[in-house]
Amino acid sequence: MNKIFALVDCNNFYVSCERVFNPKLENRSVIVLSNNDGCVVARSNEAKALNIGMGVPVFEVANLIRKHNIEVFSSNYTLYADMSSRVMETLAAYTPEIEIYSIDEAFLNLAGIAGWQPHPDSFYQDEDGNRRASHPQAALEAATQTLEEYGCRIRQTVKKWTGMPVSIGIAQTKTLAKVANYLAKHSSIHNGVLDLTNSENIEQVLDTVPLEKIWGIGIRSAIKLKQAGFKSALDLSKANISWIRAKFGVTGVRTVYELQNSPCYELEHNPPARQSIVVSRMFGTPIESIEQLKEAISVYASRAGEKLREHNLAAGIMSVFVTTSRFIKNKYFNSLSIAFDTPTNDTTELIRAASSGIERIYREKCQFKKCGVILLCLVPENKVQQNLFDRTDREKARRLMKVVDMINARSSVPIRWAAEGMDRKWHVEFKRRSPRYTTNWDELVKVT
DNA sequence: TCTGGGGTCCTAGGACCC
């Protein structure tokens, strides 16, 4: 039984989050910035129309911002994460199978819903012997709708319940669902929803899709393909497979098959176990001293410990790195891996390791712009093999971490390790952050 | 002056073994 993939993608997600709580931003040019207010990471359609690119440094568009009176926001991750989970909860009511692909995107399986090739598993017999959809929302709304109608219903409901505008692309492979989504978003005729499952003129459609807009084709591959004479997604779908294999590896081959309507990627129900956890930041101002660097790395190690414990994991290896700016002449980058005798998620141990790592890769007279920790060899906390000669009282450490996490979840003044320092001259800046409307009592929307 | 953060997968090449 083939799947029907619907890719639901929030339009200009960060900007839309800001707009939900600040309707004055509707129809205006709005952009959202990365950490340290460094780069543009989200733009409203109006800002896109002014040619403000994704990822450009803010200083390069300062004039445009002034000239067009563009609204500028720092990233408000607390707000975005909460809005994301509201959208995902709404979507989950419309499908028995959902894969949350990123903060603003999800794949739904619509096979068996919406009156198109009913999926036997999606139905059950009720007491009176009637066939019923096993999912409440689907039961309510499937009936005789087409996929496109069903998509429109999803779109309207998400907008009504969360305020978030979304676009929906529907197809029989993930890559084609992405293509459909791209077209739904960029063409006014589709009204935000496009179904390619029964499309007779798929070739015509693919011919309008530029190579670099295809899922899995980045800038490098797009250049290589253009040099070889390819122009559109249609060309790629007709490429010679062995040539693709040689030039782009198996991932390239999968992309071609997916464009030909042969699925190579499944819906990931249970997200595969994490392979790594990274915490790193650019500094607001460069750091030269080892003391400040150690403070910074301690903060990141501490945050990494929180992430580990959130997922009930422990790390076997920590990699620590420091780097100067990528844009200066004498770049310096160094990293070091440290193996723990016993995998750990104890912040005290993580900070100790990170701090000693920094000492070994530090170099004097460098303007460090960034450092970070990467945790690898992640294992479930309850499957940790204790080293034979390890005498640490892990139970005690575990209880301590639990208490710290509990307090920090509730308190606005978190418990910190002394190593993390107090003054934080290097801290990350968010000068134009909006309130945390949905997650902090003191920052609710005021109705006046 | 000012240039994000957090992930995944694949591949090539070296070390090592029989």
Place this chain on the structure above:
DNA sequence: TCTGGGGTCCTAGGACCC
């Protein structure tokens, strides 16, 4: 004098994603 071939494992780096 003649110097194989195939397998595994590991790692660094590349490419891509959002």
